[in-house]
Amino acid sequence: MSNTSPGFLTTTELDFQNLKQSLKLFMSQQPLFKDWQWEGSNISVMLDVLTYNTTMKALYLNLVGSEMFLDSAQLRESIVSRAKELNYSPSSRSSAFVNLGVQLGGNDIPGVVVLPTGFAISATGANGSSLTFITDSPVLLTSENNWTANVDFYEGRLITETFVSNTSSGNSSLFNLQSANVDTTSIYVSVQNSVSDTTTVSWNYSAGFSGVTANSKVWFLQGYKDNYYQVVFGNGKIGTSLAPGNIITVNYRETSGVGGNGIKSFSPMSNTGLTGVTLSLTAGANTITAGGSERETSESIKFSAPRYYQTQGKAITASDYKELIEDHFPQFQTVASYGGEDATPQKQYGTVLVSGKIAGIDFIPNNLADALIDFLQPIIPLGLTVKVVQPDVYNVNLKCIVSYNPLKTTLTESEIEAAVINCILQYDSATLELFGASFWGTPLGTQIKAVDPSIISVNFSTSIVKEYIPSIGVSSGYSFNYNNALYYPFTSLTLYPLTFQPVFLSSIFYYSTTVQAMIQDNGLGVLNIVSASNNSVTLKAAVGSIDYSSGAVSISPFIISGMPSASNTLSFTVQLPSSDINAASSQILSIEPKNISVDVVAKNVNS
């Protein structure tokens, strides 16, 4: 509210009209000029100029004030800068990766062939787009291994930047990387003494000051401008400083992030650079690129930076682990960490369990798991150990019946169906796909109803699907927990089998080379392998058990001899009593397009 005391001019308004009103109020308190209230007067024109000038200054001050604090900053550059004060470096893009078999051929192969860092292959996406995948370290192929190896390839291209340290420039320890699309986990820094002295030493990345002495040859990383990064060297007290004339070489991978995910087709480059040697690539049936992620959003930086600062670079509480992993491993879509006392089915005291979900795949590759351990081990309390557990991912199978009034819309049934599917997928990306994120039918129903005013009602039936890629011909058992009470309408188990409908069903697989089979429950908590064509024929009894109240499933090892050509996934589906699905802290629920079924029903109603 304006102060109307004589002689007081309120200039805190940001709105032009309100500010002009304040000036008019001020003018009304002096006797000389009286025409300030008439828009045509000269004094009114002068008030306009004053108001505009004051508004501009107020806006500028407001902007400067806002951008000075992480909470209120709007510009990405300001957010990155504020985060830097908290020693927080925004997560960069990360490259999609894939593990492929490499085989060399030819009549005159040397005994040892080295594929250098940055050795490239070509990958073709489903839409025909072509991307390059490269190695991130040298790969040795020797005659002892028949010139074969499993090699990790990462999407992107290798960039090398060279800087010369010059103390006279006053900015000798700070070097800007030119690409905004750096995968910061790929940065490799080496320092050559000078042009004449070619002794070169690789320097290591340090996330903070902990353990860094004056003799530590380390570099730090910090955000710069919108999406860029700076490599920073020590000052001689914290980290070794650079000497004049040092030549700094920075290698890193420039990536397109999520654009590299989901690719299944790979081929060698036309020119591999290997003289007289042919190169062939082998990919498994389920091989697909994954792990590519986009750079951290401004909102995420605002959320994470203070929490990261809270950890002080040490992993003490469960949330510390989560924050530190999320910052250092951007390829994880979601991260979970919990103490061994909360582990199921068996408690693991003295152990911290960490897990993460990478976009596109449901497992953590071994090399990434090792990197996680290597990163966490030095910063956890003595006496604790870290263990990486694979994410426990469950798919939600959603059958949705949507009733709508055709008199209230111009959309066709197929358009409504498409809009509803889109709404469900948006709900999935916004609400699910995170550790411990439960599925609640009512909020989704409300969102679907909001898709179009013609939608009258929405009904769901849900089931949960656990999927595995089975090892063919190998005896394998399965143990998992749906963590939800299952659909079981009978009050007494002994009365059950009279009107039997299985609650638990697997997908079809070959139990012997010719017999198609599946696993189902018998209503008494026992799982049997039955014939797919006639489920009253039991092929193997009591292969496992199911607990209808807790959702725990245990299947003893058995051999799958093959999968139908249409599928290579073994899925286990259970029905649920309601549309709500509870997720434990180690579980991730996901809705995939293939698991959504929408039935749109027209209903003519008067209102």
Add this chain to the structure above:
Amino acid sequence: MNTTYADFSTAFLQNPLSGDLGLVVNENAVRASLKNLILTNRYERLLDPYIGTDLQALLFETPDSGVTKLMQEYIKTVVRNYEPRVNLIDVICTPYPQQNGFTVVVKYSISQFPAVQTLSIPLQRAR
């Protein structure tokens, strides 16, 4: 004479005696205000696009009766909306095609001052 309205002059003229910023008062203040309104183009004033007329644009049209009528309407509208001190009596726009111009004569009275006032503004396009 009481000073009912007081403004400073458009040309920032000095008071020859005191050297202060000169005042324009009463009928003269209203006249200056009226002239400002008529000669201001719409969208010229910051954040208040409706103040003013579009006479400058009309000077580049063929000076027929339609343009004359439009000119009158613009002037009446702006006076009605932004100069409540004035009772508008008549607006006469006379075209001078040979000179590519108009003469606008506004006849009005001011509530506190009974005499009929006349404001004459010659308009000529600048190029």
